[in-house]
Amino acid sequence: MTTATATTMSPAQTQTPMLPRGPMLKRSPFHERLAALNLANAWEAWQGYTTASLFYDAEDEYFAIRTGASLYDVSPMLKYRIAGPEAEAVVDRLVSKRIDKLKPGRVTYAPWCDARGRVIEEGTIFRLSPTEFRINCAEHQLAWFSETAHGFDAQVEEVTEEIAGLALQGPTSKQVLADIGLAEAAALPFFGIGTFKGAGGYPVTVSRTGFTGDLGYELWVAPEHALPLWDALMARSDLHYLRPIGSRALDVARIEAGHILINVEFVGARHAIRPSQTRTPSGLGLDWAVDLAKPHFNGRRALIAEREAGGPKRRLVGLDVTGRKPATGAYLYHRGREVGQVTSATWSPITKRNIALATVEARYATEGTVLDAEIYYMKEVTQGKVDAAATIVPPRFYQPGHRRG
Amino acid sequence: MKRYDAIVIGAGHNGLAAAAYLARGGLEVLVLERRDAIGGAAISEERHPGFTYSSCSYVCSLLRAEIMRDLDLPKHGLKIIPYGTTACLMRGGDRFAMYPDADQTRREIARHSARDADAFDEFMRDLYRQCRAIRPLLLKTPPDPTSFKPRDIKGLLEIGRAFGQLDEDALYQAMQFWTMSCGDFLDRYFESDVVKGALAGGSIIGTALGPYSPGSAYVLLHHVMGDLDGHVGAWGFAVGGMGAISKALAGAAREHGAEIRTGAEVSEILMQGDRAAGVVLADGEEVRARTVVSNLDVKRTFLKLAPRKHLPGAFVDQVERFKIRGSSGKLNIALDALPDVPALRHDPKLMRGGLNVGDSLEYLERAYDDWKNGTWSKKPYLDIFIPSTLDSSMAPPGKHYMSVFVQYAPPTLADGPWTAESRQAFGDTVLDTIESYMPGFRKLVLDAWVRTPADIEAEVGLTEGNIFQGELTLDQLLFNRPVPGYAQYRSPIRGFYMCGSSTHPGGGAMGAPGANAAREMLHDLKRRAA
Numbered sequence: 001m002t003t004a005t006a007t008t009m010s011p012a013q014t015q016t017p018m019l020p021r022g023p024m025l026k027r028s029p030f031h032e033r034l035a036a037l038n039l040a041n042a043w044e045a046w047q048g049y050t051t052a053s054l055f056y057d058a059e060d061e062y063f064a065i066r067t068g069a070s071l072y073d074v075s076p077m078l079k080y081r082i083a084g085p086e087a088e089a090v091v092d093r094l095v096s097k098r099i100d101k102l103k104p105g106r107v108t109y110a111p112w113c114d115a116r117g118r119v120i121e122e123g124t125i126f127r128l129s130p131t132e133f134r135i136n137c138a139e140h141q142l143a144w145f146s147e148t149a150h151g152f153d154a155q156v157e158e159v160t161e162e163i164a165g166l167a168l169q170g171p172t173s174k175q176v177l178a179d180i181g182l183a184e185a186a187a188l189p190f191f192g193i194g195t196f197k198g199a200g201g202y203p204v205t206v207s208r209t210g211f212t213g214d215l216g217y218e219l220w221v222a223p224e225h226a227l228p229l230w231d232a233l234m235a236r237s238d239l240h241y242l243r244p245i246g247s248r249a250l251d252v253a254r255i256e257a258g259h260i261l262i263n264v265e266f267v268g269a270r271h272a273i274r275p276s277q278t279r280t281p282s283g284l285g286l287d288w289a290v291d292l293a294k295p296h297f298n299g300r301r302a303l304i305a306e307r308e309a310g311g312p313k314r315r316l317v318g319l320d321v322t323g324r325k326p327a328t329g330a331y332l333y334h335r336g337r338e339v340g341q342v343t344s345a346t347w348s349p350i351t352k353r354n355i356a357l358a359t360v361e362a363r364y365a366t367e368g369t370v371l372d373a374e375i376y377y378m379k380e381v382t383q384g385k386v387d388a389a390a391t392i393v394p395p396r397f398y399q400p401g402h403r404r405g
Numbered sequence: 406m407k408r409y410d411a412i413v414i415g416a417g418h419n420g421l422a423a424a425a426y427l428a429r430g431g432l433e434v435l436v437l438e439r440r441d442a443i444g445g446a447a448i449s450e451e452r453h454p455g456f457t458y459s460s461c462s463y464v465c466s467l468l469r470a471e472i473m474r475d476l477d478l479p480k481h482g483l484k485i486i487p488y489g490t491t492a493c494l495m496r497g498g499d500r501f502a503m504y505p506d507a508d509q510t511r512r513e514i515a516r517h518s519a520r521d522a523d524a525f526d527e528f529m530r531d532l533y534r535q536c537r538a539i540r541p542l543l544l545k546t547p548p549d550p551t552s553f554k555p556r557d558i559k560g561l562l563e564i565g566r567a568f569g570q571l572d573e574d575a576l577y578q579a580m581q582f583w584t585m586s587c588g589d590f591l592d593r594y595f596e597s598d599v600v601k602g603a604l605a606g607g608s609i610i611g612t613a614l615g616p617y618s619p620g621s622a623y624v625l626l627h628h629v630m631g632d633l634d635g636h637v638g639a640w641g642f643a644v645g646g647m648g649a650i651s652k653a654l655a656g657a658a659r660e661h662g663a664e665i666r667t668g669a670e671v672s673e674i675l676m677q678g679d680r681a682a683g684v685v686l687a688d689g690e691e692v693r694a695r696t697v698v699s700n701l702d703v704k705r706t707f708l709k710l711a712p713r714k715h716l717p718g719a720f721v722d723q724v725e726r727f728k729i730r731g732s733s734g735k736l737n738i739a740l741d742a743l744p745d746v747p748a749l750r751h752d753p754k755l756m757r758g759g760l761n762v763g764d765s766l767e768y769l770e771r772a773y774d775d776w777k778n779g780t781w782s783k784k785p786y787l788d789i790f791i792p793s794t795l796d797s798s799m800a801p802p803g804k805h806y807m808s809v810f811v812q813y814a815p816p817t818l819a820d821g822p823w824t825a826e827s828r829q830a831f832g833d834t835v836l837d838t839i840e841s842y843m844p845g846f847r848k849l850v851l852d853a854w855v856r857t858p859a860d861i862e863a864e865v866g867l868t869e870g871n872i873f874q875g876e877l878t879l880d881q882l883l884f885n886r887p888v889p890g891y892a893q894y895r896s897p898i899r900g901f902y903m904c905g906s907s908t909h910p911g912g913g914a915m916g917a918p919g920a921n922a923a924r925e926m927l928h929d930l931k932r933r934a935a
Contacts, residue, residue: 017756017794048508143523271526273533275572
């Protein structure tokens with residue numbers, strides 16, 4: 001039918017400027033399978049790719065993450081390879097953690113800053129070999145990584161399109177992996193990484209990482225092996241309660257895990273029009289990922305100066321909010337004075353709590369402080385408002401023991 | 406004999422905006438226009454049956470939303486449709502397109518340079534940071550830095566505060582933006598020739614500067630600081646052509662009681678002692694008024710209209726040296742059908758947006774060399790639009806109106822003034838250039854109305870055909886525009902004001918000079934009454 005239409009179209013019709021021609025968004029190597037399963041026909045754009053918002057029911061998908069296993073297509077995530085004799089020195093210069101201590105076959109998570117100590121982004125760093133690293137992130141970093149690598153004997157390359165990725169997350173994910181001939185991968189330690197050959201015979205790089213805070217893995221293959229991998233996994237879906245999930249379910253899980261998101265919790269220092277929107281690692285609660293004792297890395301001096309000046313003016317905190325209404329975008333007050341704002345909020349089905357991530361003035365960022373949250377919500381067609389008590393808590397709302405088990 | 410509160414000389418968009426604000430302020434206002442139609446350079450004309458031409462000015466972004474709202478221009482028929490894309494057509498058949506969607510633009514830049522795709526984000530961020538500082542100044546009278554009047558000091562503090570909100574990097578950059586060449590500025594971010602060439606177009610339009618002339622970076626900013634429906638940097642077509650803006654402004658002026666007379670050329674300013682007291686028309690008729698404001702450019706106003714003996718010599722000197730250099734021409738073309746652009750066949754929607762010719766800084770600089778040598782660019786920069794792809798009122802169904810802005814063309818040629826033959830040759834250069842990107846184009850041409858800078862001066866009255874009524878370089882901006890000490894819309898003659906694009910914040914169908922001048926006049930009249 002498509003062919004018939006195309007052949008009957010006159011040249012004038014095909015040249016009309018009234019009808020834009022696509023495709024506007026790229027498709028991931030898994031798209032064919034995802035499209036067949038997306039009964040809700042709910043899609044969104046992610047870094048220029050078509051990605052699923054949900055497949056059938058976001059709540060069902062969420063519980064796949066927490067009680068079964070879930071598959072989320074992470075192919076659109078940006079991936080950079082940094083390789084060469086001085087690759088270690090480049091990455092060490094780039095991020096705030098010690099990279100000389102990161103052994104091949106291990107993963108770490110770290111932010112990278114500009115010279116003023118403002119976070120450009122954060123992401124996972126794979127050490128694939130002594131001389132090869134891969135950094136995964138959400139925003140384009142080629143210019144910054146290349147700038148950092150300048151003068152070093154190392155190459156920086158974007159490899160997003162060369163690698164298809166699937167996040168396999170949830171308590172039963174270990175059995176799923178074992179079932180498709182990747183038992184060795186399933187036994188990886190937390191933040192371990194390796195390349196394995198499963199039942200399909202093609203190489204699958206597996207990292208024990210994820211964005212859900214649950215037990216889970218990320219699987220990386222060449223695009224031509226994407227569909228075979230998908231089919232092998234989904235063939236086990238009934239045995240292990242495995243379902244594909246969209247971004248909505250994932251977002252609830254990532255808030256529960258306390259994972260920050262760029263352009264939600266903060267704006268990257270290289271993109272901010274208003275400098276006041278940028279944050280230091282400390283302001284984002286990432287002190288644990290900063291090693292100021294390290295001899296040098298981008299932004300170190302500024303971060304030392306910040307620490308000496310008493311720390312950041314604002315801090316990211318977790319909130320435990322009373323009531324049932326998610327505190328999305330809520331202003332936070334202390335005795336009537338505005339002292340912060342919520343950046344992410346959700347009802348947490350697994351902890352049965354109303355949780356949020358927020359940025360507040362540093363002096364109110366201590367655990368146990370109670371702020372007043374002004375929550376707006378849709379009351380059928382009018383906007384309703386409730387005032388709720390918001391208690392500052394550590395932002396890791398859900399950290400099941402089996403995550404590292 | 407009737408005495409008006411204010412006479413506005415010239416019914417360009419700024420004259421009409423001033424008239425509307427003055428009338429809205431309760432004054433009795435008369436607008437006098439030399440030509441038979443209002444609009445000045447913001448005018449729509451049917452020069453070929455069934456086709457509406459935006460004869461001069463052709464796209465809109467800078468018209469301030471505050472003015473549209475104050476004067477309720479949509480009620481008077483103004484509709485502006487945004488167009489989203491710009492495509493730079495390349496020699497060799499490729500293209501570089503920019504889209505409203507960031508991912509699409511990124512992918513397109515990455516085809517030319519992966520590194521530039523990242524640099525583009527930073528470039529736009531820096532541009533927007535500067536816009537944030539400058540935009541609040543547009544609808545304000547520039548403060549005089551030598552004055553100790555409270556309002557000047559307050560104005561200077563406001564400028565200081567606007568720039569104080571920038572962080573260190575942006576503050577350093579502010580200085581560079583106002584002084585550097587566009588080419589040097591773009592070289593810092595980008596490596597791809599076509600990306601730089603495409604972005605530099607905005608820095609040379611209407612300006613007798615090349616992309617490597619110091620000061621040209623600001624012109625780039627001038628073209629990005631507008632907005633449409635809240636989207637900074639967005640441009641659009643006025644439905645019915647740019648004349649629709651003038652028509653709506655005239656409608657607003659009339660609604661508030663202003664009179665508009667066309668075919669009424671002002672030949673001199675009537676003086677009473679040291680005050681302007683009205684005007685004398687070409688046919689000898691005298692019209693009296695308490696104040697007079699000129700929409701004409703500063704040279705035409707003070708070197709041709711105002712009585713020389715009432716002007717200080719130093720002022721006249723400065724006006725004579727004010728740079729209003731003609732650098733651009735215009736073709737309005739009626740087309741039998743939409744031309745085929747091989748480079749855009751993959752995405753014909755790009756035909757709805759801007760199409761540029763000029764694919765590198767080198768190309769643009771060479772085009773400028775021709776201007777310096779007193780001839781039109783043999784390979785010109787072209788800013789092409791086909792408004793009939795979005796607005797059905799511009800051409801009969803299936804046919805199209807194409808507006809072609811041509812940079813560079815000198816006001817006079819090295820071997821003498823423009824002639825019918827040289828105009829023809831200029832037109833052929835442009836049509837042949839288009840043909841090389843759109844094969845078969847010339848066969849579709851039903852009418853091509855070629856306008857040299859000299860034609861624009863003769864018809865519209867803009868000195869040298871300069872579209873901005875004076876170049877947009879730092880020495881001619883803010884409190885230096887048009888003449889230091891006279892940047893607050895007042896002239897050396899009491900009761901005589903200026904409201905054209907020669908005044909702050911400059912050209913580009915913004916309406917801000919008109920609105921600002923009206924505010925100053927109302928302020929003075931109120932004080933005189935008290």
